[in-house]
Amino acid sequence: MKVLVCAADVEDKKLSAFASRSLSSCGSAELIADSAFSRSAKKKAQGCLVYFDLGIGEKRVLELASKIEEVESCAWGVIDRAGESPDPSRFFFAGASDYVGERLFKAGFEPGRLETVLDYAGFETEECAPEETFPGWAKLEEDAEAPVRFCYAAIGNQKGLLERIGEKRLGKLREDFAAFLEPWSKECGGIVWIRDTAGCLVLFPPNDEGMNPLLAAFRLLLDRALIGYELFKLEVPLTFRFAFHRGHTMWRKPGATGSIVSEDVNFAFHLGTKAAGDGYILASADVEESIPECLADLFSPSGDFEGRHLVASRRFKD
Amino acid sequence: MVSVKVRSALSQMLKKCLVESLDADMQERTTQDVIADYDLRKRTGFPPNIPMQGQTAASRIVDDVVEDGLFLHFVERLARLDREGFMGRSYRIAGLRELFKCIGAEGYLWDADTSHFMEDPRIRRTPNWGRLAQGEELRFSLLRVDIVKNSRLVKTHGETAARGAYDDLRNILARVVERRTGRIWSTEGDGALAAFLFGHSATQSVLAGMALVHELFVYNRVYNKIGEPLRVRAAVHTGPLRYQSEVGEMIKQETCQEVLEAESLWTPPDALAITHAVANTLDRVLRDRFKSAAETGNRALVYSIGLGPQ
Numbered sequence: 123m124k125v126l127v128c129a130a131d132v133e134d135k136k137l138s139a140f141a142s143r144s145l146s147s148c149g150s151a152e153l154i155a156d157s158a159f160s161r162s163a164k165k166k167a168q169g170c171l172v173y174f175d176l177g178i179g180e181k182r183v184l185e186l187a188s189k190i191e192e193v194e195s196c197a198w199g200v201i202d203r204a205g206e207s208p209d210p211s212r213f214f215f216a217g218a219s220d221y222v223g224e225r226l227f228k229a230g231f232e233p234g235r236l237e238t239v240l241d242y243a244g245f246e247t248e249e250c251a252p253e254e255t256f257p258g259w260a261k262l263e264e265d266a267e268a269p270v271r272f273c274y275a276a277i278g279n280q281k282g283l284l285e286r287i288g289e290k291r292l293g294k295l296r297e298d299f300a301a302f303l304e305p306w307s308k309e310c311g312g313i314v315w316i317r318d319t320a321g322c323l324v325l326f327p328p329n330d331e332g333m334n335p336l337l338a339a340f341r342l343l344l345d346r347a348l349i350g351y352e353l354f355k356l357e358v359p360l361t362f363r364f365a366f367h368r369g370h371t372m373w374r375k376p377g378a379t380g381s382i383v384s385e386d387v388n389f390a391f392h393l394g395t396k397a398a399g400d401g402y403i404l405a406s407a408d409v410e411e412s413i414p415e416c417l418a419d420l421f422s423p424s425g426d427f428e429g430r431h432l433v434a435s436r437r438f439k440d
Numbered sequence: 441m442v443s444v445k446v447r448s449a450l451s452q453m454l455k456k457c458l459v460e461s462l463d464a465d466m467q468e469r470t471t472q473d474v475i476a477d478y479d480l481r482k483r484t485g486f487p488p489n490i491p492m493q494g495q496t497a498a499s500r501i502v503d504d505v506v507e508d509g510l511f512l513h514f515v516e517r518l519a520r521l522d523r524e525g526f527m528g529r530s531y532r533i534a535g536l537r538e539l540f541k542c543i544g545a546e547g548y549l550w551d552a553d554t555s556h557f558m559e560d561p562r563i564r565r566t567p568n569w570g571r572l573a574q575g576e577e578l579r580f581s582l583l584r585v586d587i588v589k590n591s592r593l594v595k596t597h598g599e600t601a602a603r604g605a606y607d608d609l610r611n612i613l614a615r616v617v618e619r620r621t622g623r624i625w626s627t628e629g630d631g632a633l634a635a636f637l638f639g640h641s642a643t644q645s646v647l648a649g650m651a652l653v654h655e656l657f658v659y660n661r662v663y664n665k666i667g668e669p670l671r672v673r674a675a676v677h678t679g680p681l682r683y684q685s686e687v688g689e690m691i692k693q694e695t696c697q698e699v700l701e702a703e704s705l706w707t708p709p710d711a712l713a714i715t716h717a718v719a720n721t722l723d724r725v726l727r728d729r730f731k732s733a734a735e736t737g738n739r740a741l742v743y744s745i746g747l748g749p750q
Binding site: 157341348352356357416420434435439 | 661662663665748
């Protein structure tokens with residue numbers, strides 16, 4: 123079961139946190155820009171519960187809701203986190219199945235509430251296993267298994283760089299890049315976990331906490347020339363490579379990961395070091411649902427690797 | 441003239457620097473580089489046959505440069521004298537470091553690339569960087585941005601929606617320009633003009649233009665609410681310009697005309713064009729990002745985002 127949250131700003135941290143905490147217990151919850159939703163509303167709403175953030179305006183909510191009123195197996199609700207609507211019943215008269223007011227938004231859904239909404243809206247729901255909310259890296263239990271999204275991130279064309287800037291500067295560049303990834307990953311709720319000689323394995327929560335990490339990686343690829351020149355002071359071209367995978371791992375703090383044996387960790391490393399290439403994002407199909415709607419058209423199937431289907435983004439031309 | 445507020449303590453400090461470092465004649469000579477035809481004796485009424493004390497000269501000169509709004513310009517000239525000397529002779533300006541520190545405390549930063557003071561952007565951001573005087577001629581780099589098919593956007597989506605998109609564009613532009621010590625001089629109608637003076641100004645303006653192209657690419661995919669891409673043409677040119685607080689006055693000057701021409705005639709949508717005057721000053725790693733485009737008649741180089749297959 124997919125829940126879409128249609129909002130003006132898909133990087134809205136509060137909305138994103140609410141979606142992952144309250145709306146993902148029966149499947150996935152994803153933020154989508156109202157402009158992107160509007161373009162193919164009927165297709166996108168198929169089989170989904172759609173929440174419209176009232177931040178886009180009541181008129182716009184009703185306009186988008188009218189676009190999906192004839193879509194089968196689809197229902198919608200409203201998130202009014204500021205308690206702005208003087209008469210929420212207007213949404214129900216227009217066919218809404220739920221209204222999330224200011225207090226409920228702050229408190230989050232109690233277990234079972236989403237199922238009640240789906241039931242009310244006429245969805246056939248099986249018992250949903252409540253997905254555990256991500257407690258944050260500091261609160262994860264040591265040695266316990268945790269669901270995560272892996273991202274292997276590295277400087278691209280390191281052979282070429284070795285020839286052009288030398289071993290010493292390449293080593294410094296790798297250090298700088300790893301330091302750069304710390305705040306970068308934090309923006310997406312992530313953490314730089316393990317470093318190897320060429321790159322870093324970054325962990326992200328299983329659902330978005332802040333900016334979507336694939337969108338963040340896409341932005342780095344887009345800005346690679348500026349980052350290389352302005353931040354790393356390079357006089358030669360710079361590019362990156364990214365490989366994403368979703369799976370589980372035993373949790374240990376960075377620096378204490380030496381003895382971890384995990385199929386998913388191995389796969390993420392292999393994907394990043396053996397399969398990924400420069401200037402684009404490679405991802406295992408498990409991550410596909412994490413690809414934000416606004417970038418979905420840039421990804422396509424990219425064969426198999428170690429028994430898993432892959433998808434890859436288009437490559438930025440230099 | 442710009443009104444750089446100069447506290448009395450700062451004036452006194454400058455007077456002390458002058459008295460301790462230069463005799464009256466050299467003080468006058470240095471002032472002439474800032475105020476043309478400056479005649480110390482005419483201003484003080486001192487007869488030519490009576491030698492003037494350094495203290496008297498310094499007092500008059502500092503009062504005059506402060507009144508003319510040229511305090512920072514004069515200190516910059518002194519810094520150059522300290523660094524390069526004059527006519528083969530070196531001059532050490534006593535207390536210059538302390539003077540710089542006090543000017544810094546007043547909200548000005550020293551730009552080593554241009555040897556000019558500029559206002560500290562953390563404190564304020566004004567179109568003249570808090571120091572340019574009317575008619576002051578310097579080498580600027582200009583970034584011109586124009587929205588493609590502006591009228592059709594308004595017609596199709598309504599004025600409110602289009603204005604919302606333009607506001608977003610202005611915010612993006614302010615972010616990419618001011619981050620690189622540039623200033624937005626005008627955002628009239630469907631276009632905008634930003635200027636760069638400090639640091640390596642041509643490079644800064646090109647980086648801002650590239651960042652704008654990138655930001656709009658993401659904006660159109662993620663945040664754009666009008667339902668169709670907001671497309672712009674951006675162009676960069678560099679050249680001499682006499683600063684005027686009225687942008688309309690500056691637009692008539694050749695450097696402004698060239699950047700307007702580069703944007704309107706040679707720039708495809710969603711791209712940044714740079715003139716050869718700019719390209720020639722860029723480091724190769726940036727210069728190589730730009731391609732010659734036949735449609736520009738080889739008068740400009742063009743940068744745009746290229747997405748190929750995997």
